[in-house]
Amino acid sequence: MRARSLTATLAFAFAGTTLAVFALVGTFVYLALEHQVKAQDDLDIVLAARHTRRLAEELDTLADVRVYSERLTSQVLGNEALSVEVVDPEGHLLLEHNAPSTAGSVAPPAKRAAASQQITEALMADSISADGLPIRSIAVDAVLQDGAVVTIIVSRNMHDRWLLLDHYRDRLRAAGIAGMLIAFLMSYLLVRQSLKPLRDIARSAGNVTVDKLNTRIKADNVPQELGSLVTALNTMLGGLDSGFQRLSQYTADLAHDMRTPLGNLRGATEVALARPRSSEEYQALLASNLEECDRLSRMIENVLFLARAEHPQFARNTREFDVEAELKRIAEYFEGIAEDAGVHIRVIGNGRLKADVELFRRAVSNLLANAVRYTPRDGEITLQVTESASGLRVTVANQGTPIDQALLERIFDRFYRVDPSRTSGAPSSGSTGLGLAIVRTIMELHGGTVHAESGAAGTRFILTFART
Structure with a gap:
């Protein structure tokens, strides 16, 4: 499956966001315009109905409606969309001007304003003409001077409004699509330019090979x-x-x-x-x-x-034990080797430690074997335990030729050996150059440290276990 382009994905996201914003804003503007147009038309219809009723109430009889028709239709003159009709109580048409072709009846809407009722937009009614055109109208009653009641119907053909709103909606859609395309193109170009440092990083990383591991990625001009x-x-x-x-x-x-x-x-x-x-x-x-x-x-x-030991899943079986007892057990194990080398092993101090006993024994044994190898005859090796608030320290100290201070850290490297002149005559074949490296690894597994100190009095290896 081909991986998606981050540039194209972000460009599509920006384009989609732009389209959504255009749609929301366009819908809001469209509905606001529709509401404003409708409110203005309703106001025109209401005002025309009010003035027409006032003029009709000044007439004496039903016959005057036809005689003074020009006065009654003066409120809708000049606006081809507005029309007026006047009918008598029996539904006979007395007057009309620009009246739409209705669906076969000039009967006033069932909802109309009584003669004494105030004319408001709440009385508006929607209908469809015989030609399928939308009509919005209002019907009001007017009482003539002789007491006769006529119904005045003021209507407006909403077809032109529909066309206006349709054209406006189409323009909003076109503007939204055009805006989305422009946003996509600009977003694509801008995102591509913005991701250029990332491509430079990838190009620099591609230059790193086995024989060029010292190559580094340049951080200049990086965002x-x-x-x-x-x-x-x-x-x-x-x-x-x-x-x-x-x-x-x-x-x-x-x-x-x-x-x-x-x-x-x-x-x-x-x-x-x-x-x-x-x-x-x-x-x-x-x-x-x-x-x-x-x-x-x-x-x-x-x-x-x-x-x-360097594997992340290396298992350690930790438990709490008596350090002094373990040191004495290790010293007893080395007793024969120490006698052959002519050295004495002494254990000092006590304390308890939570660690892997087998690894602890191996670390101390490596240090002790190293001490036996480099301690002169009739010398003494001390295994000492000291406790403090921060942790527990195990020190393996021996007499002998001091180690150069510049070499104290290197002696923990793998296969590194100090000058052979420091040996006390013990067979050199016993050393593989890995003993101290193993000690450091064991201490790292326990979250502790190991370091060496050397001087005229001898050399000390100190294991520091953090308190858990």
Whole structure:
């Protein structure tokens, strides 16, 4: 289905609105004119009837009606549309002037003014002549000097009024249609011109490609109503550019880090196959290859976790738990590794937290494993819990060579590693460069933050959970 044109839709809307306004205004003007014309004609008929009755009441007998006919018809002379008739009580026609061809009778309307009754527009009656012409008339009684009663009928042929109103109505219709067409054409042109900035925005957005994600839509001369749209689009493009750059860097780092264990596997295997080896040498080779496989497995597992954690529907099973008990459980789990590294783990403080226990354990375990790796022998690692009104803080502190202040934020990037000289001799293969990135992701899932502080006394990683 072809999409509708916004320009045409708005133009039709404006044209329809114009036609509706013309129709309403035209109808009002037409009805006002009709009412005014009708009121003026009724007034003419009433005045003619009043003067004719006054003249008739000055006559002596019925015979004088014919004798002084010119006096009685003087009120309608000069107006071909007005007519007058005078009939006696038996309905015989005594006088007529410009009388229309009625439908076979000159009998006065049943509704007429008595001799003593005031003549008003309320006594008007409508009828149709034998020729099909509209007639508007009024009938009044007049008493002659001898007591005889005659009926005076003053009529007006409304045909010319009908023609006038019909012509006026036709002109209003023509003006309304012409106005609608003009409004449509002008609206189309104006809307099309007004939407030109939107077409420019679409053209600029079309220039954004995979290799041009740094392109931005120009906000110059953009209407105020479209300013927020341009800002939102540029923000979206900035996010896409940043995300694409991170993805490219992430892919490159992943390939680089996976190449190292694979190279180790391949190199060690090629050396072993270069000449016959003893069973002990083959066992050592298999043990070394197994370590590299474990490293690859951990790396893949961490990558999958980060990919799942970034999905909007990532599920978290939150519950309230004792932080001190969980830290002691984690410290007990690392007790053997810590003894081999010659370091001591101490837990301080207590508090309760509502979070995903499994993710909490993983974040602290990653920090603790990192601390064990970089703490010198006979050093101490402290797991501390502190509560405040704003939230709960878990601190993992260890002794050792401080981290350069310029690197404290970068250490949370994926696949980033600090200079190897900071290690305490623990096997470097245990690190995949994703541990701290996972910690930051877990904290973001909980609406918290993580940051590092490093100095002469050692390094501290601080997890801050907001109070819920």
